[in-house]
Amino acid sequence: MEVALETHNLTVSYNRRPVLWNIDFKIPVGQITGIIGPNGSGKTTLLKAIMGLVKPSSGYCKLFDQDLKQVRERISYVPQRESVDWDFPASVMDIVLMGRYKSSNLFKRINQSDRDIAVEALEKVNMLEFSNRQISQLSGGQQQRVFIARSLAQGADLYIMDEPFVGVDAATEEAILNLLTEMKNQGKTVIVVHHDLQTAKDYFDWIVLLNTRLVAVGPKDDIFREDLLQEAYGGKLNVLSKVGDLIKEKGFSVRERK
Amino acid sequence: MDAFWIILSSSLIAVTCSLLGCYLVLRKMAMIGDAISHAVLPGIVIAYLISGSREALPMLIGAAIIGVFTTVLIELFYKKAKLQIDASIGITFTWLFAIGIILISLFAGQVDLDQDCVLYGEIAYVPLDLWITDAGVNMGPRTVWISASLLILILSFIIIGYKGLFLTTFNEEFAKALGIAVGFWHYSLMSAVSLTTVISFESVGAILVVAFLIVPASAAYLITHKLKEMLILSAIFSVLSSIGGYYLAAYINGSIAGAIASVAGILFLFCWLISMYRKRNNTSRLILNSTS
Amino acid sequence: MNDLLQFLSFSDPNVRFVTIGTMILGATAAMVGSFSFLRKKALVGDAIAHSILPGVCLAFMLSGSKDPLVLIVGAFITGWLSLIIIDGISRTTKLKNDAAIGIVLSVFFGFGILLLTSIQQSGNAAQSGLDKFLFGKAASLTQYDILVFSSIGIVLILVLLLFYKEFKLISFNPDYAKVIGLPVKFLEFILATITVLAVAVGIQAVGVVLMAALLITPASGARFWTHRLGTMIFIAMVFGAISGFFGSFISYVAPSMPTGPWVVMCLSFLTIGSIWFAPKRGMLAKYRVQHQNQQKILKENVLKLFYHIGEKENDFHAERSIEQLLKTRDLRPTELKKGLHLLKSENTVRNKDDKWLITAKGLNEAIRIIRLHRLWEMYLNQRLKLEPDHVHNDAEAIEHIITPEIERQLEKELNYPTKDPHQSIIPYIKE
Numbered sequence: 001m002e003v004a005l006e007t008h009n010l011t012v013s014y015n016r017r018p019v020l021w022n023i024d025f026k027i028p029v030g031q032i033t034g035i036i037g038p039n040g041s042g043k044t045t046l047l048k049a050i051m052g053l054v055k056p057s058s059g060y061c062k063l064f065d066q067d068l069k070q071v072r073e074r075i076s077y078v079p080q081r082e083s084v085d086w087d088f089p090a091s092v093m094d095i096v097l098m099g100r101y102k103s104s105n106l107f108k109r110i111n112q113s114d115r116d117i118a119v120e121a122l123e124k125v126n127m128l129e130f131s132n133r134q135i136s137q138l139s140g141g142q143q144q145r146v147f148i149a150r151s152l153a154q155g156a157d158l159y160i161m162d163e164p165f166v167g168v169d170a171a172t173e174e175a176i177l178n179l180l181t182e183m184k185n186q187g188k189t190v191i192v193v194h195h196d197l198q199t200a201k202d203y204f205d206w207i208v209l210l211n212t213r214l215v216a217v218g219p220k221d222d223i224f225r226e227d228l229l230q231e232a233y234g235g236k237l238n239v240l241s242k243v244g245d246l247i248k249e250k251g252f253s254v255r256e257r258k
Numbered sequence: 259m260d261a262f263w264i265i266l267s268s269s270l271i272a273v274t275c276s277l278l279g280c281y282l283v284l285r286k287m288a289m290i291g292d293a294i295s296h297a298v299l300p301g302i303v304i305a306y307l308i309s310g311s312r313e314a315l316p317m318l319i320g321a322a323i324i325g326v327f328t329t330v331l332i333e334l335f336y337k338k339a340k341l342q343i344d345a346s347i348g349i350t351f352t353w354l355f356a357i358g359i360i361l362i363s364l365f366a367g368q369v370d371l372d373q374d375c376v377l378y379g380e381i382a383y384v385p386l387d388l389w390i391t392d393a394g395v396n397m398g399p400r401t402v403w404i405s406a407s408l409l410i411l412i413l414s415f416i417i418i419g420y421k422g423l424f425l426t427t428f429n430e431e432f433a434k435a436l437g438i439a440v441g442f443w444h445y446s447l448m449s450a451v452s453l454t455t456v457i458s459f460e461s462v463g464a465i466l467v468v469a470f471l472i473v474p475a476s477a478a479y480l481i482t483h484k485l486k487e488m489l490i491l492s493a494i495f496s497v498l499s500s501i502g503g504y505y506l507a508a509y510i511n512g513s514i515a516g517a518i519a520s521v522a523g524i525l526f527l528f529c530w531l532i533s534m535y536r537k538r539n540n541t542s543r544l545i546l547n548s549t550s
Numbered sequence: 551m552n553d554l555l556q557f558l559s560f561s562d563p564n565v566r567f568v569t570i571g572t573m574i575l576g577a578t579a580a581m582v583g584s585f586s587f588l589r590k591k592a593l594v595g596d597a598i599a600h601s602i603l604p605g606v607c608l609a610f611m612l613s614g615s616k617d618p619l620v621l622i623v624g625a626f627i628t629g630w631l632s633l634i635i636i637d638g639i640s641r642t643t644k645l646k647n648d649a650a651i652g653i654v655l656s657v658f659f660g661f662g663i664l665l666l667t668s669i670q671q672s673g674n675a676a677q678s679g680l681d682k683f684l685f686g687k688a689a690s691l692t693q694y695d696i697l698v699f700s701s702i703g704i705v706l707i708l709v710l711l712l713f714y715k716e717f718k719l720i721s722f723n724p725d726y727a728k729v730i731g732l733p734v735k736f737l738e739f740i741l742a743t744i745t746v747l748a749v750a751v752g753i754q755a756v757g758v759v760l761m762a763a764l765l766i767t768p769a770s771g772a773r774f775w776t777h778r779l780g781t782m783i784f785i786a787m788v789f790g791a792i793s794g795f796f797g798s799f800i801s802y803v804a805p806s807m808p809t810g811p812w813v814v815m816c817l818s819f820l821t822i823g824s825i826w827f828a829p830k831r832g833m834l835a836k837y838r839v840q841h842q843n844q845q846k847i848l849k850e851n852v853l854k855l856f857y858h859i860g861e862k863e864n865d866f867h868a869e870r871s872i873e874q875l876l877k878t879r880d881l882r883p884t885e886l887k888k889g890l891h892l893l894k895s896e897n898t899v900r901n902k903d904d905k906w907l908i909t910a911k912g913l914n915e916a917i918r919i920i921r922l923h924r925l926w927e928m929y930l931n932q933r934l935k936l937e938p939d940h941v942h943n944d945a946e947a948i949e950h951i952i953t954p955e956i957e958r959q960l961e962k963e964l965n966y967p968t969k970d971p972h973q974s975i976i977p978y979i980k981e
Contacts, residue, residue: 009940022936022944051435058943069437077435084429087644088284089485098425103437106422134483136644150432213934237933239959246951251839253947283645288652289593339825339833344592345770349821352763356814359685363807373685373808377759378663465759466663469656476649512668519660526653533643 002029003065004158004189005050010059012042012049017248018057018212019045021240025208025217029064032180032190034204034220036197038233041211043193044080047162051077057253063158073102076156078147080163086135092146093131096121099153114153121152124182126175141172148176158189165194165203177203197229212236263385263399265504268518270405271458272470272496274412278451279475280489284427285447288472289344290329293351294448295455295467297328299358299376302459306369307361318456325452326445328354355464378515379463401461408457415450416489423447424485462515469519474499477522477529495525557802564693565802571696572688572755572794576764576813578703579752580790581710582745583765584772584783588721592766593648594636597655598749599761601632603662606683607669616679618698622750629746632658659758685808686757688794689801699751706744706751717741718779755797756810763814764790771821774828793817845892847950850919852889853898855879856908857916861974866913869905917977923949924970924977925960931971932964938971 003026010023020042027033035043048054050061052068063071076099099121100114122128125145130138135146144164151159164176180190180203194200200207200220207223209215215232216223246252282291301324305317328350335346362371389397397403416423426433426443434440451471458467478491503518510517557565586595602625609624610616632654639650666680682690691699710717716737719727728734745765752764772785797813826833855875860866875886890906893899898912908916923945930941952960961967970976
């Protein structure tokens, strides 16, 4: 199988306390993968570690078998909608054009082809008529679609989305789902953090079941088993949380210094 | 003519401040701006002590570095000592400001600065300090030239760095994910803010510069939804405050900088009322729509 | 030096008065500030302080009097007004709290400066002496001033003590306070009023510009000494009082100096000192713990070397050379020697010149660590479903942390295993 994302023994700490323990898995290219788990299971942290936004205490990630730095332009990240201030004075078009920003063109002006790509992306999420609308006047679902359009404008091969289905209307949900399928058909890989177990089975091909540690990973039919779900949603491992507390309290580092 | 020079120089300073202020407000760093403006004081005093004059540009840049150092110190308290952010800010700037005031009172003889100047500057004296070239040509007040150069510098920073500032201000995580050096933009902005407070210091003092930084920018933010409009509006408010402030100060015979801050406050109040009025109208329209 | 002795002798009744007064002001502000600090409203105090300036000026302009009671009324009104406006801006606009604080602080202060300069220009600056509100000048306070301000300070302290439990609750857990039926709004109103008053009296000592420090800095420093609110407030008050004392001393020996900056220097010194040197929570204490952790890890790693060689050669009690020990594990020679000497002082290893052997006590210790290592590997393999070749590195770190309690829990959860994922035996200590 061709691997889009590999994490190798990834341990991530927040405030010195490990919130992800030894995460070790591979995700294939060309599939829609859902990262599923209860609240506080470290799903968002996992995405942030993959995108290099938080530094792991140990382990590493590979994207398309390379370091993030080498493949950055092939990866697109859609942060949680709530992570930004939607009162920011900007229009829908302004935000979508951000998808065309790169560290190499930051001092150059936006050109016509960038604009065309942005328009196309807006069209795909059915938001073209709103392109001059101020973002403070959008509904939650529309905000999410703008974020996805921005991501589409990047023209990436791997899309990593954090909770795109939270707080969106039915129309947006369907629009996003259609997009995901379309992306898959084009051979793109999509990884989605999702907290709702009910809908996960319909949305995704592959599932990563997470609860501070990796519970299971694989094609959805292998994963949706009573015992695995029970394990993921049946609470945290007692010993693991105790050791985590000790690490924080005693100021130990998770990985020995060499 | 004096009135013209004073209004011109205060407008130049106020416009520069408010342009940077827009980014401070949007980045929710208004109080960091406040902290920097206080904390540059010891830098300025030390610069004066070493160079013995007010004009040495390298010294002023040195003073500005202390402003950036403030943000580093705040982060140190916050991240290393795990002190909450508001307390880290409060401790840092009061401490540095106190050092500045103590230095001024210790070296009162050597430093041509006094406590009043620290608080509200001496913008009324602007027309007295003229730039006369070697050939004897009177170029007008020195401050006007300095503040105009500063404005051009900051303006070019904002225009050239527009995309970078826009992106990192709106969504820092996304910027990081794109591989953009977020820290570079943060510290560039902080350097710009401290350079501006250092250069504005003489005219408006270390404290009132906060009003110039934050108030017109906040007022503009309340009545527009576009970043470019916000920048332009805040500049307009700055000029209006400068004009209004000058005449208010003349009328009641008080500090010009204080009067400018007061007028800016009144403008803010207007914008606040406008935004409330619009909001109410919007809500009632929504209710009408849903009932019809 | 003479100044100091004379000051400390308190022979001058005025000195005595001013000193005790400013100490009370410092302690009051520190106490009130502890609550602002805990409620994460440290910078609001800064806004109140700056907003008091126009109030004082207006009170003076309208009444023409410098009576502290009159000035306090003015200060109180604009101080409260600033709170209302900050709250209004953050509630009704898209501006965030920090911008609201910055706007109110700078506009009120600018207006205050405008009034102050206008008063000064009008010629009665000398009589008014209002500029001492900017940076504080303790020594210039009259006995009557001191009497009024300290009485207010003492009343504030008493009110805080009276509502101590309630304020504690609304600071730590406002939702819970609401649920159990406390009048949270009313209590917040009282606390805000106390804060405004404390700031109004505190500026007598430090002035409006640096007043924020008198509220925030003592509480921030005190936080490093204790977890208990009562103790924290007490320490903060002591910091505040010491700084008040220091301020009036400066004011006495250097009359031309403003008091405020020196008070703040003293406070910052105490607080930065606390951040570094406080036991347990201070930075140095944290570094010390880290150093101890590293030593523990080193010692345990060296003991493990003896075990691993012993296990391979089936002889735990033979002498080992440094070279042999180094071969087993990637460890720097200097580190190894340091570890061996640390262990020797604990009687877990012995040596004859360059030959080292493990004692019975040391062997037990080594078995314990190996056991924890292999138990953890087993746990990772069984519960986290990690491949056997992925578990070693993590166990290398966790083996040093696991307590006996967790060890028992691991045994039980893993059903008392005897072998680790690599089929090595999990040893146990023979009695």
